Amino acid sequence: MTVYNIALIGFGGVNRALAELIATRNPQWQRDLGFSLNIVAVSDLYLGSVISPNGLDAKTLIEANFTKGGFGQLSGGSAEADNETIIKTAPADIIVEATFTNPKDGEPAVSHCRWALQTGKHVVTTNKGPVAIAAQELKDLAKVNGLHFEYEGSVMSGTPVIRMAEKTLGGAELKGFEGILNGTSNFILGRMEGGLDFASAVKEAQELGYAEADPTADVEGFDVRLKVVILANELLGAKLRPEDVTCNGISKLSLADIEEATQAKSRWKLIGSAVRNADGRVSGNVSPKQLPLEHPLAGVNGATNAVSLNTELLGSVTITGPGAGRIETAYALLSDIVAIHNAQANDGKKDAA
Known part of the structure; x- marks a missing residue:
């Protein structure tokens, strides 16, 4: 059974909703989609950051009433957000980028996506900024490194x-x-x-x-x-x-x-x-x-x-x-991960042939 380790960059409505789905739907995804998701890191401007190579309990993340800097209370956590360190060093297969949209230059999300692709991690995002401003650069970077840059949720939320x-x-x-x-x-x-x-x-x-x-x-x-x-x-x-x-x-x-x-x-x-x-x-x-x-x-x-x-x-x-909608947009992230999973499965079949 395939398990994808994911790091959540931003823990507002969308990534929190994805964590809710992980807490309740992982067994169903294992059965129907052929994979499950394991959260190994989270970084958020308000809550701080945390890395756990063995995985963080999704239910704890969504139910704990963390105050500002609350991730510092967790093992492997810090009261300060450190997106760059999380993205570059967390043992993640996929970076889930759901920070705020900057319509002028797409930052810091463009850098988040760039760091991930440069360090061998796929990217899924709902963030319009990096897609509208730097999509071609990021797609080229993904291709060179044999990775995926997916962004279905950047337009019309979960509607594909x-x-x-x-x-x-x-x-x-x-x-x-x-x-x-x-x-x-x-x-x-x-x-x-x-x-x-x-x-x-x-x-x-x-x-x-x-x-x-x-x-x-x-x-x-x-x-x-x-x-x-x-x-x-x-x-x-x-x-x-x-x-x-x-x-x-x-x-x-x-x-x-x-x-x-x-x-x-x-x-x-x-x-x-x-x-x-x-x-x-x-x-x-x-x-x-x-x-x-x-x-x-x-x-x-x-x-x-x-x-x-x-x-x-x-x-x-x-x-x-x-x-719009938290769950609807979180579904878009899931659909991007499904696309990555299916592409890798097809690549495996080609290699076997």
């Missing part, structure tokens, strides 16, 4: 848009895409349809945990811009940078705009899109759009995400699913 498009739409000739890629802004627009003004809708989103204290990245489209870059580069072979994508958010939409759309039997949505132009270049855009009610994205409500892939042979193929 990247892998699904790559694995099931080969030959369909993808021409572009458009999508609702931020659940917070979609929730806010829905509440404005219900009569709330923008500020009140944002406040409600914050109270429900959909929006951060500073909602700028969501409502101004910056989060969607990173996802457009990731999808355009991955699925259309583009080489876009975030600054290449035109970006406008929803903060300037008024209740009058919402009401006008309702009267016209349409609905405002924040749409992230990219298209391959006649000259072969790919252009990306993020902006609010007024969609007719019959449009496949018009009926996507709440925190749900969706993307319509425009293909030459099939027309529009729409993928809908959760775009």
